[in-house]
Amino acid sequence: MSVTTDTRPFSAALRASTLEVHDRANYSAYMRALLGGELTQDGYTQLAIQYYFVYGAIEAASDAMAGDPVGGEFVFDELRRLPNIERDLAHLVGPDWRSAITPLASTQAYVDRVREASSWAGGYVAHHYTRYLGDIAGGQVIRRTLEQKYGLTQAGALFYHFDGIGSAPRFRDAYRAKLDNAPWDEAERARVIDEALVAFECNVAVFDELALRLDEFRAE
Template sequence: MSPTVTPFSELLRRRSRADVPGAARWSGGAHDLLAGECDVADYADLLGQYAVVYDALERAAARMADHPVAAPFVTAQLTRMPAIRADLEYLVGPDWSELCCPTAATTAYVRRLNEVAATSPGGFVAHHYTRYLGDLTGGPTLARLLEERFGFDTNGVLFTIFDQVADPDAFEDTYRAQLDAAPWSAAEREAVLAEVDLAARLDRALVASLGATRAVGAPTAGLGSLPA
């Protein structure tokens, strides 16, 4: 009997879920923030930091759209920036982008994302996978958390709604099949797994940087001191 070979997509799934409890596995930093004491301004602050991250990620995706390895993963169906902009305009106002100041952790996250997007298609896919499949899977959970916490309906939670993805389960199955079909060597697959770990750590650091700012009572580095 030949040994069972675990698909690469399953290895990635296990790695991305390791050491992350419950719903936070797929709702990321917002879940961590909402699990503590926060208000609408804190959530707007987090979304402002994510605007910087997703702007970098979606610029990188545009550059990767013709790359033979990365191109299968790039699709406008996943684009989040229009929804993030709309949510921040609702939460903060039309001048939100002028008021958003990235924390050091957000800057480090974007620096790493830009670095791997310029040098490694596998590294780019690791960040693409970590963010977008987490968003797609965790979106309903995050939307419920925001609705329960702040009474949001649609405005304020557009970020969580993938209205261009008719069947999320089928979309995820296709994405995972593309991960399994990507022509990576064993070493490249290990590098993708390591980058998924790093992407998760960078996300946690981004959220922790906001929490640390609140804890010391200093003015928030992003949007948190603004009225909702």
């Protein structure tokens, strides 16, 4: 009996394997409302708040992975989002934003999963890939929405500014090359894909919980 081996570059296999859940995240009720310009600014602020907690967990994992021979290849200081999110929340929520925000239950579950998965370099990379490559690419659609709908060109929308990476397409290509060259065998690559699927499901869960308040945040 022959065994079929996936001969595609790992980055291509990872992208193909997560395409369905990626689309579910992009076309969730909350994201459709946001990108359709249907929400008040406060409706977007709720997402920014959740990202503060998620990226706090991912970037703490980045700090822990800095010296890892595999995970360290995916630690990019120029990608760090927390400083920008903090400036955004100071603008969107106010100077006392730290004491005014709490994570949703789905967000806390996401944070817990990041912390658990990041005990292994492949798990860390799965969550890192899921968020940052999406922010650099599709996230720019949200950036344009924030500019056009709310006039947020700087503070309030800095999360989507990646001024430090140079050419976004070249950065993405270099990132994919690191995925392709990571020293994972077939079983470990399968584990990375499985964890990336979990990461996307975590994002979907956050969007679904935010969608429960859509009526509250719809623009008139």
